[in-house]
Amino acid sequence: MSVTAAAGFRAAGVAAGLKSTGALDVALIVNDGPRSDAAGVFTSNRAKANPVLWSEQALEGGSARAVILNSGGANCFTGAFGFQTTHQTAERVAERLGIGAIEVQVCSTGLIGVGDETFRRGVLAGVDAAADALAHDSADDAAALRAAQAIMTTDSVPKQAVAIGDGYTVGGMAKGAGMLAPGLATMLVVLTTDAVAEADVLDRALRAATRVTFDRLDSDGCMSTNDTVLLLASGASGTTADEAGLTAAVTRVCDDLAQQLQLDAEGASHDITIEVRQAASEDEAVTVARSVARSNLFKAAIFGNDPNWGRVLAAIGTTDAAFDPYAVDVSFNGVRVCHAGTPDRPREEVDLTPRATRIVIDLFAGDATASIRTNDLTHDYVHENSAYAS
Amino acid sequence: MSVTAAAGFRAAGVAAGLKSTGALDVALIVNDGPRSDAAGVFTSNRAKANPVLWSEQALEGGSARAVILNSGGANCFTGAFGFQTTHQTAERVAERLGIGAIEVQVCSTGLIGVGDETFRRGVLAGVDAAADALAHDSADDAAALRAAQAIMTTDSVPKQAVAIGDGYTVGGMAKGAGMLAPGLATMLVVLTTDAVAEADVLDRALRAATRVTFDRLDSDGCMSTNDTVLLLASGASGTTADEAGLTAAVTRVCDDLAQQLQLDAEGASHDITIEVRQAASEDEAVTVARSVARSNLFKAAIFGNDPNWGRVLAAIGTTDAAFDPYAVDVSFNGVRVCHAGTPDRPREEVDLTPRATRIVIDLFAGDATASIRTNDLTHDYVHENSAYAS
Numbered sequence: 001m002s003v004t005a006a007a008g009f010r011a012a013g014v015a016a017g018l019k020s021t022g023a024l025d026v027a028l029i030v031n032d033g034p035r036s037d038a039a040g041v042f043t044s045n046r047a048k049a050n051p052v053l054w055s056e057q058a059l060e061g062g063s064a065r066a067v068i069l070n071s072g073g074a075n076c077f078t079g080a081f082g083f084q085t086t087h088q089t090a091e092r093v094a095e096r097l098g099i100g101a102i103e104v105q106v107c108s109t110g111l112i113g114v115g116d117e118t119f120r121r122g123v124l125a126g127v128d129a130a131a132d133a134l135a136h137d138s139a140d141d142a143a144a145l146r147a148a149q150a151i152m153t154t155d156s157v158p159k160q161a162v163a164i165g166d167g168y169t170v171g172g173m174a175k176g177a178g179m180l181a182p183g184l185a186t187m188l189v190v191l192t193t194d195a196v197a198e199a200d201v202l203d204r205a206l207r208a209a210t211r212v213t214f215d216r217l218d219s220d221g222c223m224s225t226n227d228t229v230l231l232l233a234s235g236a237s238g239t240t241a242d243e244a245g246l247t248a249a250v251t252r253v254c255d256d257l258a259q260q261l262q263l264d265a266e267g268a269s270h271d272i273t274i275e276v277r278q279a280a281s282e283d284e285a286v287t288v289a290r291s292v293a294r295s296n297l298f299k300a301a302i303f304g305n306d307p308n309w310g311r312v313l314a315a316i317g318t319t320d321a322a323f324d325p326y327a328v329d330v331s332f333n334g335v336r337v338c339h340a341g342t343p344d345r346p347r348e349e350v351d352l353t354p355r356a357t358r359i360v361i362d363l364f365a366g367d368a369t370a371s372i373r374t375n376d377l378t379h380d381y382v383h384e385n386s387a388y389a390s
Numbered sequence: 391m392s393v394t395a396a397a398g399f400r401a402a403g404v405a406a407g408l409k410s411t412g413a414l415d416v417a418l419i420v421n422d423g424p425r426s427d428a429a430g431v432f433t434s435n436r437a438k439a440n441p442v443l444w445s446e447q448a449l450e451g452g453s454a455r456a457v458i459l460n461s462g463g464a465n466c467f468t469g470a471f472g473f474q475t476t477h478q479t480a481e482r483v484a485e486r487l488g489i490g491a492i493e494v495q496v497c498s499t500g501l502i503g504v505g506d507e508t509f510r511r512g513v514l515a516g517v518d519a520a521a522d523a524l525a526h527d528s529a530d531d532a533a534a535l536r537a538a539q540a541i542m543t544t545d546s547v548p549k550q551a552v553a554i555g556d557g558y559t560v561g562g563m564a565k566g567a568g569m570l571a572p573g574l575a576t577m578l579v580v581l582t583t584d585a586v587a588e589a590d591v592l593d594r595a596l597r598a599a600t601r602v603t604f605d606r607l608d609s610d611g612c613m614s615t616n617d618t619v620l621l622l623a624s625g626a627s628g629t630t631a632d633e634a635g636l637t638a639a640v641t642r643v644c645d646d647l648a649q650q651l652q653l654d655a656e657g658a659s660h661d662i663t664i665e666v667r668q669a670a671s672e673d674e675a676v677t678v679a680r681s682v683a684r685s686n687l688f689k690a691a692i693f694g695n696d697p698n699w700g701r702v703l704a705a706i707g708t709t710d711a712a713f714d715p716y717a718v719d720v721s722f723n724g725v726r727v728c729h730a731g732t733p734d735r736p737r738e739e740v741d742l743t744p745r746a747t748r749i750v751i752d753l754f755a756g757d758a759t760a761s762i763r764t765n766d767l768t769h770d771y772v773h774e775n776s777a778y779a780s
Contacts, residue, residue, distance in 0.1 A: 310502025
């Protein structure tokens with residue numbers, strides 16, 4: 001259940017000194033083919049990190065043979081020197097693997113503004129060590145686990161997933177624990193499959209999958225500069241995937257990883273699903289659910305086990321989705337505390353002590369449904385994010 | 391320096407048992423004329439509380455002779471019963487003052503969903519007590535102070551201000567400490583003037599003033615259901631205000647009150663001004679500044695005295711304002727830590743220990759400037775907002 005679950009892939013994770021703790025910090029994923037079709041989705045933030053600028057361009061041909069990832073520095077807002085570092089990283093990987101630099105995707109994560117000479121030396125040394133580790137490692141789960149560990153920042157656990165398709169496999173790994181917001185959550189994700197699939201099929205499958213998974217994870221409303229989700233296909237199974245089946249399998253892996261990201265969100269004490277029902281459209285259901293997921297007051301109330309439906313209604317009242325604010329039902333963990341915009345069941349009936357929290361909002365405006373995953377706003381969130389740089 | 395600083399106004403603040411602490415909770419402001427021109431600005435939240443629904447309608451004629459305000463319950467999402475409570479409140483005030491109910495503005499603040507029979511009885515008793523108190527009090531500062539205290543919720547101090555115009559006075563009081571976000575911040579504000587001014591002049595002056603003051607205060611991104619800002623003119627000075635002068639005086643009072651709201655924001659340990667310079671337009675400067683004010687990661691960093699300019703750039707990158715992310719300067723308390731999208735002065739030079747914090751963002755895209763006031767995200771914010779209902 002890893003990034004090497006599909007045939008044709010090797011992985012490595014090494015420690016190159018980018019993390020002051022000495023933990024693993026450089027990962028390399030290699031697609032040994034026979035095919036190298038690939039697709040990617042990148043942050044919609046206009047402030048894109050150097051690796052994103054490189055990888056978006058490099059992926060235009062729809063092909064990738066390797067992904068090099070580092071934690072310990074985002075290489076974002078590091079100027080021309082930073083972009084050269086990304087370029088040199090791709091070239092070093094290409095040299096070691098005997099491929100073209102254009103076939104190398106680069107991902108970085110860590111603090112913005114970190115990308116100096118020391119960082120560059122570390123990353124390049126990491127490339128060499130990872131390439132050496134690859135040579136000695138077969139595509140086993142231990143190497144894939146080390147790769148997943150090497151991309152962790154404030155993550156408490158590595159994140160891996162797998163789905164079995166019709167004659168092929170889709171696997172993946174992810175990192176992300178904060179700055180999780182749409183388009184995309186702050187995260188790096190590498191998905192692999194041994195299906196035979198052209199780049200345009202991969203692209204459609206990946207976009208369809210991220211739209212209903214990572215794009216509906218909104219931990220803290222903050223959008224990162226380095227978000228990257230890649231899907232690489234080796235074709236090693238020999239099975240040509242039908243698009244619907246591939247989309248379903250990729251979606252399952254993305255959904256699994258998105259849930260793992262939610263469960264590991266910085267400082268969270270509740271994993272909250274906000275489901276909006278009977279919306280006029282799916283987009284409006286997402287908008288309404290997201291407005292609640294973005295409300296600090298709502299999130300702080302959940303932290304305090306307070307079924308504060310007033311804050312839910314105050315949040316959805318800021319949207320322009322179709323509904324009558326005085327015809328809305330809201331339930332917390334199955335107890336309808338608000339009916340038709342007025343108090344319903346007593347708040348004392350709601351048990352918010354479990355970590356899993358489910359808010360259901362009925363708009364009575366149509367038949368569309370969508371959910372957003374988020375977390376509560378806690379002391380630990382404030383602590384972790386005020387101390388991140390130290 | 392209060393809501394009775396201008397001639398022609400009386401005030402009262404009484405305790406009617408709406409607050410469990412027994413503190414003052416009902417305020418009454420009366421305009422004794424000779425004129426009764428008035429204007430108001432109300433929340434743009436679609437989920438409007440019953441008093442907002444009443445007051446917006448009642449103010450359509452551009453006249454108001456009294457404002458009755460209560461804390462201890464927002465009377466929002468309390469159904470038809472709640473609207474009847476508001477209506478009865480206005481009628482009781484009208485009866486006691488010998489005016490029409492339509493000339494009574496009603497404001498409520500406190501928890502959403504609170505507005506039952508007990509609440510109604512308390513408010514109506516408060517009207518009687520306030521009307522009695524008015525009868526015995528002249529328009530002195532002590533009564534005005536009690537009125538300002540009666541509308542406090544999580545506010546730690548009452549908020550009052552005054553500005554002297556050319557032959558007339560503008561005074562005011564405000565409450566608000568959380569749910570402060572544009573259009574408007576969560577707050578009730580009553581402004582009074584003894585200038586002679588028609589309702590349409592008052593309306594333009596008030597909108598011009600709130601646009602650059604309360605609408606640029608964004609404490610936690612949350613928009614309330616009860617926000618109301620009223621401006622009442624008694625004409626008692628006999629001086630007809632020229633519109634520019636009146637707008638300036640009203641703006642000074644609003645700016646003073648907005649700053650008091652910011653300084654008293656729930657749990658804040660830093661009062662942050664985010665100034666955006668050289669924007670293509672004022673609107674875009676506001677959009678960019680607000681994106682930073684809304685970033686929990688930025689706000690948590692400030693709490694930790696961390697000049698994390700990466701989080702500033704990540705936030706502004708989510709906007710569609712005109713600028714090149716790689717040509718932006720950012721300074722924290724006068725130290726330029728980011729120049730042209732790359733690291734500049736060492737972060738160690740920035741002193742974020744003072745409570746007053748100034749972020750300046752230069753976009754190099756035009757010549758417009760605007761500022762947003764906000765606060766940091768602290769443990770106390772989380773604590774206060776998770777325990778609000780208890």
